Amino acid sequence: MSSPALAMESLKLRKAAVQRGATGVIVFGVPAMSAGFLAVARSDADGPLAAKVAPMLIGVGWTAMFGFVAQALSVGMLLAAGVVVSWSFGREFTDGTFGALFALPTSRRSIATAKFTILGIWGALTCMATLLVTMLLGTLIGLGLPTTSDIGAAGRALAVGLLTVALAIPVAFVASALRGYLPGIAGLLGIVVLTQVLSVSGAGAWFPYAAPGMWSGMGGQELAGTVTWAQLLLAIPVGLAGALATLRWWGTAEVV
């Protein structure tokens, strides 16, 4: 890994409007929505709004709050990370800068590796910041301070976020091979649609993109309990395969 590539990718991502937008939506939007749902469920127990929120509610207090966050991250973080990954790789083609990355002592493979590294760090920090904001908002709506027994629920939300970041990596290959961020985003939408179709048809948690959502409780508490670690960890080989295919492509592709 060459540090010039890391420095460049870090600078580009820090200053990118797409990153700032995606980070803002996840870090503030997800906890705010979760706190709102929970506040409704607590204050309007017999009302129509609470009835709508009830199926998503797993447990009470902080467990319910982190449960909401985990469910929101399973979809929201996949979309946010997918868009940012697609932009990071695809923009080199859309903006026409891919050619400028040739004939350098910094190889294109190391630039692509730097992109993955920086995107991974961004994804992890975004998930952690989301949990911090969640704790702040949870305290504000009267949940008190989280206790050690709430750590499990928080850990599950963090794990769901990190798994979806890994699952967004293959979008980099689509954006690279099809030379643009819009094809990458189209690929991301395809994944979301396919996940819905396979979930409805009963393919279940063996489809890697469905597993984190199911585990977070999107299909209810009973279904969440059936998801195994092996099913969840399929996200790692999926992400790794996407990264390796992308690195190979970046090492051999021509400028056209």
Add this chain to the structure above:
Amino acid sequence: MTATVAIRAEAVSRRFGDEVAVDRVDLDVRAGEIQALVGLNGAGKTTLMRMLLGMLHPDTGRVVLNVGGREVPLVGLAPRDWRQVGHLIETPLAYGELTVVETVRTAARLHGLNTASARSAADAVVADLALAHWADRRNHTLSLGNRQRVGLACAVVHEPTVLVLDEPTNGLDPAGVIVVRERLLRSARSGAAVLVSSHHLDEVARIADRITVVHRGRVVGTLPPGGFDLERAFFAMVYEAESAGQGPA
């Protein structure tokens, strides 16, 4: 004594489907000279330059780079050997969200300079190419001409010994053209091999030591540097090549 060949294309060809973009072209660029590659749009100049820089692989033939006195084929080149090369082919390395000075520093780092050297080299070249006024402006706010100058700054910031520039004066006003021309002359005087392309005989082509004419993917002749009525000689050469059927094989 003949100057050292810094970069050489040996009978390189490249086809895109049925279209022969470059057809068995031999070309060498020597240390300390400016060579202009002139030809009409679609003549094959950009494809040839992309092959020189490893952006495209030749179907036949090869490109060699002089690395410390050894001629090394591009396929066997170590990444660090690219340090001696600078280029600007079509789109500059100018990400819209970065400022001018961030862009040039980034290019310097990518070309192998350490952080401190990159900082001082970038500041110097930004001043040299009359970009200081826009140093803290983001690239997306710049005019086409200034973006082109940023691209040139990225290409020369590490003082390369081989410089490959595709139509570097695109979008520049007359003052910008003079800035670029002076910079290229200085690079050549310090020993760099400079290859510039143009679809017309502009101010940069006119300062060349050699002018090579490309038509339909082939080198069809050379023009005398500093000669009078170069346009007429250029079009006569192209017309003659066209009449002789020097099209794709």
